[in-house]
Amino acid sequence: MRKRNPQRGLRHSCNICGLKFCREEEQKLHMQCHCEGEEGFKCIHCEERSKDWRRVYRHMFRAHDVPAPYVCKDCGFKCMKVFRHMYREHNIQGPHVCVICGFNSLKRGDLNRHMSVHTADKPFVCEICGKGFKHKRNKEKHQIVHTDEKRFMCDVCGFATRRKAGLELHMRTHKGDKRFKCEFCDYATVDRSCLRRHRWRHKDENPYKCNWCDYRYGHTNLTCWLMDLDG
Numbered sequence: 001m002r003k004r005n006p007q008r009g010l011r012h013s014c015n016i017c018g019l020k021f022c023r024e025e026e027q028k029l030h031m032q033c034h035c036e037g038e039e040g041f042k043c044i045h046c047e048e049r050s051k052d053w054r055r056v057y058r059h060m061f062r063a064h065d066v067p068a069p070y071v072c073k074d075c076g077f078k079c080m081k082v083f084r085h086m087y088r089e090h091n092i093q094g095p096h097v098c099v100i101c102g103f104n105s106l107k108r109g110d111l112n113r114h115m116s117v118h119t120a121d122k123p124f125v126c127e128i129c130g131k132g133f134k135h136k137r138n139k140e141k142h143q144i145v146h147t148d149e150k151r152f153m154c155d156v157c158g159f160a161t162r163r164k165a166g167l168e169l170h171m172r173t174h175k176g177d178k179r180f181k182c183e184f185c186d187y188a189t190v191d192r193s194c195l196r197r198h199r200w201r202h203k204d205e206n207p208y209k210c211n212w213c214d215y216r217y218g219h220t221n222l223t224c225w226l227m228d229l230d231g
Contacts, residue, residue, distance in 0.1 A: 019053065029057075029066070103130050 012027035013020050016034050021027040033041040033056055040051040045064040050056050060066035096111040097104045100118050103125070105111045114130025116122060122132030124139040128146045133139040150160035152167040156174050161167050169191060172178070178188035180195040184202045189195050 026057075029060075033057075098130070105130050 011020075011022070012024045014027060014031055014034075016031060019030065021030065029044075030041075030053060032044050033053070035042050035049070040049055041053050041056040042049045043056055043060055043064070045060065048056065048059050048063075050059075057066070096108050098111060098114055098118075100115075103111070103114050105114065110129045110131070114125065114132065117125050117130075117132035122134055124133040124136050125131070126133075126139055126143055126146075128143070131142065133142065144162045147162065150162050152162070152164050153160040154167060154170055154174075156171075159167075159170050161170065172190035178190055180190070180192050181188040182195060182198055182202075184199075187195075187198050189198070
């Protein structure tokens with residue numbers, strides 16, 4: 001059997017980073033998004049940036065109606081990942097199959113997570129990714145991530161999200177409710193996870209101090225240090 005060449009059809013290369021594309025339009029758009037003199041990519045319509053080209057392309061596709069790179073040959077649907085669309089909408093079987101129940105997935109990681117339902121008490125299984133849950137309501141809540149429907153919309157700026165909690169978090173930006181504050185500088189944010197990421201900037205300063213000695217640490221987890229003391 002002749003092996004499939006994954007590079008076949010990738011005829012258009014970026015002159016800057018060498019990334020290859022099937023379509024010339026995608027290659028040209030990619031090159032426009034290269035940050036001049038910097039690493040990473042920038043949206044051609046706004047200030048959105050990322051080191052990952054796929055993230056910027058996905059942002060432009062969703063936020064600025066930039067044409068999707070692929071079109072489904074069966075229904076004409078335009079999307080970022082045509083095989084995922086065909087898997088979900090046209091019952092195309094994924095390459096990774098559960099030998100116990102026949103569940104199939106596009107990614108091996110999804111199959112690995114699915115296998116836990118056969119060994120743990122997680123009877124409610126997501127039909128799309130195979131993830132198992134102990135309670136039906138948790139499964140239904142999880143399945144929102146697999147839909148493009150953004151039911152919760154901000155009446156101030158039009159921002160939309162899949163989750164009510166996401167809208168509530170967004171509304172804090174309009175109210176100036178930056179309740180999560182860094183204890184080492186003036187940084188404040190509406191989101192606890194943003195504060196958690198920010199704190200890592202201080203890790204080289206070793207801002208945390210042990211209660212029993214003068215040892216200083218880059219983050220709050222002193223467990224390993226205390227275990228060494230006990231030893």
